[in-house]
Amino acid sequence: MNEYTYPILFGVIVGTLSRFIMLRTDYRQYPTYLHGKVIHIALGFIAAGLGAVAVPSIMEKEFTAVTFLTIAASQFREVRNMERNTLSELDSYELVPRGKTYIEGIAVAFEGRNYLVIFTSFLSTLFYLVWNIGAAILAALICYIIMRKFMSGSTLKDIVDIEFKEPHFDGAGLYVDNIYIMNIGLPERQQEVLKYGMGFILTPKNFNVRSTIANLGQRQAILHDVSVSMGVFRDSGTPALVPLIKRDLDDGRIGVFILPQDKSIDQAKRVIGAVPVLENAIRMPSESKANNNGGESK
Amino acid sequence: MNIEKAVLSVITTNKEKIDGGAPIFICDSKNEMDKIAANLEAILDGISHALSDDLYIIVKH
Structure with a gap:
């Protein structure tokens, strides 16, 4: 026991707790109970340890000790690879795959959260050592609030208007509103599609959103989330029954065609609205200098 | 080059319209x-x- 024991202990506990709070298993069922969680809590514990120990080593003038944070960085990059590989492997056996963009987003979140843990335990230990435990608790709380802000991105209902449209056939072509989805030849299949299918039109609220919802990864994420939440009328060997999203090239609206097992319009609207906007799909053409007053810099 | 889509087979009731590569199934009626x-x-x-109306193709996506 020395003067650093309690501060380090405090930092490690706060850090591990914060990883635990960030590790929510929701409808995505990832990471799965229980082994997946153990991996991430263990890594969170290591991250917390690294963050907490960094402060005393600086105070003891052991500046080289800080270099081991770089080891941490490469370690957590490895976490990102691990998550990406696992999810990509699993994706080929999903009835409606997540898509690469969604997987990349999840993997990045896992890496990022470990750095947030380091940050949290670093600050709590620092505040404990410089002031007292009260300041440390305050620092931990502030970190928690920042984390909550980091954790929740926007969802689709913030950026698009969702409207129900019954899908219909024009000859062999399946349409949602005026957006062509696919060609289905067999009359039998067409009846199934009309019976089980639902169509939604997502209208972008502004110009930036157009390119975001046009992103193929974002569209696949919508289909995946809807299939997870509402079931999907599909099996291997029935390739014609496939949920699809196509785009209206004229105005950037997208037509969502889904085959839920549970045919409730309100629920489907809620589920589509709650789909996360993928970080990797967000585009901001309005921020471009070339778009603002002919290249005038701000 | 990786070919992602391919016409696996052609089914028709109109014999004159078709010729060539993919396996062709000629049927007598729309029902058949x-x-x-479907099969x-x-x-x-x-x-x-x-x-x-008288020409279906099976495509692998």
Whole structure:
């Protein structure tokens, strides 16, 4: 026991707790109970340890000790690879795959959260050592609030208007509103599609959103989330029954065609609205200098 | 080059319209054509698309 024991202990506990709070298993069922969680809590514990120990080593003038944070960085990059590989492997056996963009987003979140843990335990230990435990608790709380802000991105209902449209056939072509989805030849299949299918039109609220919802990864994420939440009328060997999203090239609206097992319009609207906007799909053409007053810099 | 889509088979009632590469199934009636297309769809794991009323193709996506 020395003067650093309690501060380090405090930092490690706060850090591990914060990883635990960030590790929510929701409808995505990832990471799965229980082994997946153990991996991430263990890594969170290591991250917390690294963050907490960094402060005393600086105070003891052991500046080289800080270099081991770089080891941490490469370690957590490895976490990102691990998550990406696992999810990509699993994706080929999903009835409606997540898509690469969604997987990349999840993997990045896992890496990022470990750095947030380091940050949290670093600050709590620092505040404990410089002031007292009260300041440390305050620092931990502030970190928690920042984390909550980091954790929740926007969802689709913030950026698009969702409207129900019954899908219909024009000859062999399946349409949602005026957006062509696919060609289905067999009359039998067409009846199934009309019976089980639902169509939604997502209208972008502004110009930036157009390119975001046009992103193929974002569209696949919508289909995946809807299939997870509402079931999907599909099996291997029935390739014609496939949920699809196509785009209206004229105005950037997208037509969502889904085959839920549970045919409730309100629920489907809620589920589509709650789909996360993928970080990797967000585009901001309005921020471009070339778009603002002919290249005038701000 | 990786070919992602391929026409696996052609089903038709109009013999004059078709010729060439993919396996061709010639049917006598629309009803027979639907049945054969439905079976082939399941067997080949492809989607049957209607190009016209008397011509279906099975495409692997």
